[in-house]
Amino acid sequence: MNLTLKIWRQKDGRSKGQMVSYKVSEISEHMSFLEMMDVLNEQLVNSGDEPVAFDHDCREGICGMCSMQINGEPHGPDRGVTTCQLHMRMFKDGDTITIEPFRAKAFPVIKDLVVDRTAFERIQHAGGFISVNTSGNTQDANAIPIDKHVADHAMDAATCIGCGACVAACKNASAMLFVGAKVSQYALLPQGQVEATERVLSMVAQMDKEGFGNCTNTGACEIECPKGISLENIARMNREYLKASLKG
Amino acid sequence: MGILSSSIARKVAMALSGLFLVFFLGQHFVINLTSVIASDTFNSWSHFMGTNGLVQGILQPVLIFGVIFHFVMGLVLEIRNRNARAINYKSYNGSANSSWASRNMIISGLVILAFLGLHFYDFWVPEIMYKYIESNPEDATRYFPEVVHKFESPVRTGLYVIAFVLLMLHLWHGFASSFQSVGFNNKYSKALTGFAKVYAIVIPLGFIFIAVYHHFNQLHH
Known part of the structure; x- marks a missing residue:
């Protein structure tokens, strides 16, 4: 599937961030959301751009590291899953997905989607x-x-x-x-x-x-x-x- | 704020003051309902409430304090809660995980507060003027005609109806939620929540019925 991603980019804690749009194509519905982010980052690295920083570790729903506010919901639209367990089959071809860091004064942004x-x-x-x-x-x-x-x-x-x-x-x-x-x-x-x-x-x-x-x-x-x-x-x-x- | 400086103490205070106001609302409704059923009973109960020393000297000030406390504490919590998220989401799908009523207690609360201003202007201020400023002699039959007269106006009746709809939304979340705030969540919670939800619908609907009844009843005659 082909998707448009609107992602919060912020250089560091002191910088002002903004939403930036990216296109990704040929995303398999069997991929996890983080694998889709990996595809985007490979694309960005290949074109000489800064990859999107996001937290992740175990990628099996145990560590609690992955975060992301996806289309206005933490860990996206599925229930009982972390972002790493969220499958791309929850989205449709042509969708625009908004991805933001978890927002709270007590969780300051470190970079892009990574919060403290x-x-x-x-x-x-x-x-x-x-x-x-x-x-x-x-x-x-x-x-x-x-x-x-x-x-x-x-x-x-x-x-x-x-x-x-x-x-x-x-x-x-x-x-x-x-x-x-x-x-x-x-x-x-x-x-x-x-x-x-x-x-x-x-x-x-x-x-x-x-x-x-x-x-x-x-x-x-x-x-x-x-x-x-x-x-x-x-x-x-x-x-x-x-x-x-x-x-x- | 001393004892009320912790987040949990504040939510317990919010819940207890809310429960007190819910109890008062039930009592107010029962008296108002008599205005539809039997005007004599309405007059005599209103006369009692308006002249009884305990009601006037103690319960009334406690009630006014309860309303002010609930409002001020609600505002303090709202400000703190807004500050807890300095930068808002570009996309926030609140309806995916919570009800409109639960997310907008400040809106329903402010509408109810504005209504209370109108309600005080309509009934409480004239009552205080009549009794304590102008020192008129008590007439135990004056209450029913006063109420009927107030609902002659379609605008006032309409405003009351709107306020009661917002009250319904406020109670829909607030009443059931207060049990959770004071730490009550066990096998009886489901039944209690059910009761609170029914109360949240029935009482405001009852108030709407009374206002609309008095409005149309006099048009009829």
Whole structure:
């Protein structure tokens, strides 16, 4: 198929960017979106132009590196997939596809479609962990019985790959689905209880400090999340936060 | 803003003030409905609300505070949320993942606020003038004719109808969403959301019915 691509080009964080149009031809419908971007970049390199910078790593939907706002939606029009899992068969011959970086004040553009998502890492550093002594006396995980449903909910929350699609999709650029998932995966398990109060207060404080917006429950994040993280996690974080605030 | 400085505290405050206003709306609707069913009941209930010390001295100021708080907090959140995305998308397909009502609470909210201005001008200001400024003697039968008189105007009736449609959209998202904000999301959520959605449709439709009824009822006579 032949396509027109309108891509955000920005030299670096300080430069002003703009949308630039490119034509690509003979794109197979079996290609992934990133493979299509590779074709474009080969074309650009061959003609002596600067290739489009975009994030990618595992290319199998696990690492959370690939981003891109495609036709107004993070990771494009398909559901439950990352950009690397998005197939070109989702588009038609002759389509014009708009490709922009994930937009948020907390995700500044580094170059073209690459954004700095270390705000998520700083939120994780603020409390997204448990302190376990691994000096050899660690208790076997199976020695602590956990209800199957609870374990499943924790696992569901833990499938968050931190790609930032929730922030990109949200009209408020809110990171609450990400933080909700990270808080939930520990809040649900006994191992997470020791630091529960401090965790939620610190992570929410860091989230606010980074400049993410507020959740207004539009539900866009849940729909666009490649891992299907549920809004239930935001409610759980709100509960945990209220509980922690009352405890002081 | 001290206790309200965190994003979650603010959304909880928004939800709780919203729930309080939703409760008030239900109460207001029940009283208004009596104006269609039995004018005597409407007069006596209005007389009670207008003269009872607890209602006038405590509940009314609390309600006004609730409205102002909900509005100011909504505006503060809107400004922060707009700032959180300094550069907007060239292409943003919001309807692919969320409802219009949920994305435009500020628009429906501002229309409702403008309506409240008209509503205060129509009823609250004359009421305060009548009772507290001009110190007129209380007449327990004056309320029904006052309401009927207000809805003579097709323009006013039309404006009320438009405002209630926007109120419907505001409640459609806001009422159900408030449970999520206060952390309530469990096996009862579906039923509660269902109730909130029905409430969001029925109450504003009821208000529209009352306004339109009074408008056309007097044309008829």
